[in-house]
Amino acid sequence: MTTAPESSSHTGPAIPRGQGGDALSVAAREIFAERGYHGASIRDIAKRAGLSLSALYYWHSSKQELFAGLMEDSVNDYVRTCDAALHACGDDPAERLRALVRATVDYRVRRRVESTIAARDARNLDPVHAQRLAELRESATRLFQDIIDDGARCGRFRCEHPAEARRAIQAACNAIPQWYDPEGDTDPAELADRYVTIALRIVGA
Amino acid sequence: MTTAPESSSHTGPAIPRGQGGDALSVAAREIFAERGYHGASIRDIAKRAGLSLSALYYWHSSKQELFAGLMEDSVNDYVRTCDAALHACGDDPAERLRALVRATVDYRVRRRVESTIAARDARNLDPVHAQRLAELRESATRLFQDIIDDGARCGRFRCEHPAEARRAIQAACNAIPQWYDPEGDTDPAELADRYVTIALRIVGA
Amino acid sequence: MTTAPESSSHTGPAIPRGQGGDALSVAAREIFAERGYHGASIRDIAKRAGLSLSALYYWHSSKQELFAGLMEDSVNDYVRTCDAALHACGDDPAERLRALVRATVDYRVRRRVESTIAARDARNLDPVHAQRLAELRESATRLFQDIIDDGARCGRFRCEHPAEARRAIQAACNAIPQWYDPEGDTDPAELADRYVTIALRIVGA
Amino acid sequence: MTTAPESSSHTGPAIPRGQGGDALSVAAREIFAERGYHGASIRDIAKRAGLSLSALYYWHSSKQELFAGLMEDSVNDYVRTCDAALHACGDDPAERLRALVRATVDYRVRRRVESTIAARDARNLDPVHAQRLAELRESATRLFQDIIDDGARCGRFRCEHPAEARRAIQAACNAIPQWYDPEGDTDPAELADRYVTIALRIVGA
DNA sequence: CATGAATGAGTATTCATTCAT
DNA sequence: TATGAATGAATACTCATTCAT
Secondary structure, three states: OOOOOOOOOOOOOOOOOOOHHHHHHHHHHHHHHHHHHHHOOOHHHHHOOOOHHHHHHOEEEEHHHHHHHHHHHHHHHHHHHHHHHOOOOOOOHHHHHHHHHHHHHHHHHHHHHHHHHHHHHHHOOOHHHHHHHHHHOOEEEEEEEHHHHHHHHHOOOOOOHHHHHHHHHHHHHHHHHHHHHHHHHHHHHHHHHHHHHHHOOOOOO | OOOOOOOOOOOOOOOOOOOOHHHHHHHHHHHHHHHHHOOOOOHHHHHHHOHHHHHHHHHOOOHHHHHHHHHHHHHHHHHHHHHHHHOOOOOOHHHHHHHHHHHHHHHHOOOOHHHHHHHHOOOOOHHHHEEEEEEEEHHHHHHHHHHHHHHHOOOOOOOOOHHHHHHHHHHHHHHHEEEEEEOOOOOHHHHHHHHHHHHHHHOOO | OOOOOOOOOOOOOOOOOOHHHHHHHHHHHHHOOOOHHHHOOHHHHHHHOOOOOHHHHHOOOOHHHHHHHHHHHHHHHHHHHHHHHOOOOOOOOOHHHHHHHHHHHHHHOOOHHHHEEEEEEEEEEEEHHHHHHHHHHHHHHHHHHHHHHHHHHHOOOOOOOHHHHHHHHHHHHHOOOHHHHHHHOHHHHHHHHHHHHHHHHOOOO | OOHHHHHHOOOOOOOOOHHHHHHHHHHHHHHHHHOOOOOOOOHHHHHHHHHHOOHHHHHHHHHHHHHHHHHHHHHHHHHHHHHHHHOOOOHHEEEEEEEHHHHHHHHHOOOHHHHHHHHHHHOOOOOHHHHHHHHHHHHHHEEEEEHHEEEEEEEOOOOOOHHHHHHHHHHHHOHHHHHHHOOOOOOHHHHHHHHHHHHHHHHHH
């Protein structure tokens, strides 16, 4: 029927006692990314982690909780990355936009896998986690929007449709995990520079 | 909707795509969009179409064929839209980019639902259909890339990283279905104008 | 661990198409009686009915619904039996008590298996069905109590503690399924006569 | 509670029944009563006792042994109660029946919870314990039957169907735990008097 | 064209139990 | 004494699919 070749045997030595939790997180990340939330079976996650199904349930109370934990970790990382970047720079809108784009590119490269999962499977979060994630997403949107609006108002940016500009910039950054190959492509710093240039052009800096 | 006879190799009776067949396509589009390929059950699709499960199997030989038909219809539409737009304009890279962006925005607005499905669930196509879809996707990429490369070479565009420019433009257009609300947002023509502006800025026209 | 020898292979010929529903009710009744609600596995019920697990779910939406259906059928039967018996007799308390005891004994003998299930597993009904069953149970209690109270008031019964009398009579009748063997024991009519005598003695008729 | 060393053959360390062991017995009694043998999980029992699952296995070698211990304790109590009552009275059948009913009512009130468990879940005992329990049950039955038969023979009771009389009396007593509320209902001594009256009427004393 | 009845493989989850410390 | 980590078999239930009519 579907594509995946279903290679289920796990690599590496048997997981040493007491370290099952980490192995599970890694395996879950991989399998959710490969097959999506509904396509991923908890059996296969346990198998790839080198543990029994029951051991998975010792560490995580449900598939949903395992999934939500992954998303939460990752999005908290993004929030921290943005905050740090913006705290370390001045008031100039161009400077601030530069910092925010760099932080975003950095995050999308570092957390390629989780970013892909979030982009495709956020709707499968239970209402409580979905709410939190939506709020954090919106707060990131506001970070971008405030900077662009500010730049447009004070004349630093020549930008007639700031909402579209913001959407274009975020969309461009968010698409990076879809194609970026950490082995073959340009290094993350150079990549960030290029996306900074694109962003500044979009807002008319 | 879906009127073409659609020869997508399957056993059983030929699929005339009338009456029941249409209701099924509509229902399938909605449910695949809401829940994703694995999250959607053909029982629910049949129910929403007001038909029995067995009736669904009269019209479509499998879940996969139903899904692939949807994707195929939609991507063929895109290809035709782009071809028409580019045939109707001259050689100037800016003019051609303008036409291609307009065609893309138009398509993403017209086919919002299928676009969302394709973005999230393309990996669930069986190898044969996945191959075709990938080729068509790549041909669209080439359309963009050729125009941008051309403009950069002849000096019409000031654009040092044409690959990144192309990715940014496509990503911005592709993200439209994620937020665009045909009721409340600006009309498609105005939207296309704005994305044309953004694209021209990105390539430094 | 536990007692049951787990004889799972089903007897008789394969179930003819279209008659699975009845076979399932019979099998469910048997297995719920043998092992209790939680001890009964839906797999074993399907197996004894000569059907697949999935066929069971075609007929019944859940274990709970299958179980509740059984109980509902049976208790409705009791209500009808009592109503008929009381409508067919006059006003004399002794005559009415005689009729009600006879109806109860008759029901406990006819519905031995369901009676046992209800006595042991009523708590496993979901709240909605549990409520209905409790109400019907209480209405039966009231039938007994009204007759006894009436007889005590008008002097036909010499009975100082009518509530205890009623409980004793009901308990005696309800215990019949625990020991009665339709093959070896006295026939139901004779049995009813004996319990009528006991009931009349308890109320001091 | 449960202080006796209780030699119920199991492997592992001897079970001194102190501290943790007691908490477990209490918790087990409650949970088995609430949910039945199969509905009760030893995880929940351990949790309610405030212990880990592994601690439960220190005190009890299996779920079955924990359950059987409860039943054994309780039924031994009944046997002792009956023996004491009958040893303390003379030869008159009415006097002996009075004593036995009083002992039974007393036990059903004192051991309400275990009585309920035994009534519903005796079938879940393993064969060895089930056998012992059945024997003790039968010996109690014989105590009742001998007295009634004796009374009938010597003319003290006017009782044509002594087996039915005995069943009715036992059923009435056994049903007490189903409705008796130690807070709100009559005190046990008064209750016993009323059941003595009922029993004497049933046998025609 | 359409349905009701059935299936076998798969789903997430819970069970009683054990092991190493 | 007690625990945290793990297991294999079972649980109720859903899946895409088929078949006889």
